[in-house]
Amino acid sequence: MSAAVSVSLTRYLIEEQRAGRIDAELRQLIAVVARACTSISIAVSKGALGGVLGDAGTGNVQGEAQKKLDVLSNDILLEANAWGGHLAACASEEMEHSQPIPDAFPKGGFLLLFDPLDGSSNIDVNVSVGTIFSVLRSPEGVSQPGDQHFLQPGRQQVAAGYCIYGPSTMLVLSTGHGTHAFTLDREHGAFILTQRDMRVPEETAEFAINMSNQRHWEPAMQAYVADLLAGKDGPRGKNFNMRWIASMVADVHRILTRGGIFIYPWDRKEPGKPGKLRLMYEANPMGMLIEQAGGAASTGREDILGLQPDQLHQRVPVFLGSRNEVAQAVAYHRNADQALAKAG
Secondary structure (H helix, E strand, C coil): CCCCCCCCCHHHHHHHHHHHCCHHHHHHHHHHHHHHHHHHHHHHHHHHHHCCCCCCEEEECCCEEEEEEHHHHHHHHHHHHHCCCEEEEEEEEECCEEECCCCCCCCCCCCEEEEEEEEEHHHHHHCCEEEEEEEECCCCCCCCCCHHHCCCCCCHHHEEEEECCCCCCCEEECCCCCCCCEEECCCCCEEEEEEEECCCCCCCCCEEEEEHHHHCCCCCHHHHHHHHCCCCCCCCCCCCCCCCCHHHHHHHHHHHHHCEEEEEECCCCCCCCCCCCCHHHHHHHHHHHHHCCEEEEEECCHHHHHHHCCCCEEEECEEEEEEHHHHHHHHHHHHHHHHHHHHH
């Protein structure tokens, strides 16, 4: 893409504002998040040279060990957004409760949620990781938003995106008018629009899942994957390929680029948890990006973006990607539920 025709993220956001699709406050908020992601990208790219690899010696609210880059990324996002004047409060996967913008700083009308470094278990082996974020409107008349004010269905998101730190750093963004990809030009420190209106093919022959958990899946999930593995001689009539990176950002980016279905189902390994992935920090923003690109997002039984959250760190099963394949997976669960109800 030549310099004469390149469209920077700044120009894209200004054009969206002029078209009446976003306001100035949201434009500036997204710009601040993008700058924070640029700082995280620099830290990630330094790796061992920056002294940022390894465990931080702390745990997050879910009891998971934190990496040094988890903590650093969280701090970068908090600091960048504290003084911008566009937020009323923010919430992070790494923090137990939401954090209102201090009274000493100007406040805005939005709420920001983020997973500061998704896939951080892959940091030390130099596999792509990323930042996921979601933007909601702060309820009118609420001066100090608390956790309960973040509990809005995914369809109320006004923006969502992720930044993937791989061979190149890319920001994938939606403000409700398609899903678009921007690549970081490191020489100029700017994100440049490199793919407008990303589309997820409706059909696919590729799936992403952690097969090591197979023995813990419920029968509907067992049957669905067994039919995928049966290939062209099985009931699905075609061969399926499996890809699994164990970094949601990287797996979803592949699906946005060439199609597929990403699955993290409920399993009996931890039966007390309704799922592995977080609704507010992962499933909702990724669900919005996928739907805006023509795909679908489900728990296997319900549309993800229609769920009413009941807690800030709520977990859900996730099926997202190519629309027709998500529908197939949902049908297996629906048919199993109907058969169980009839037998009961």
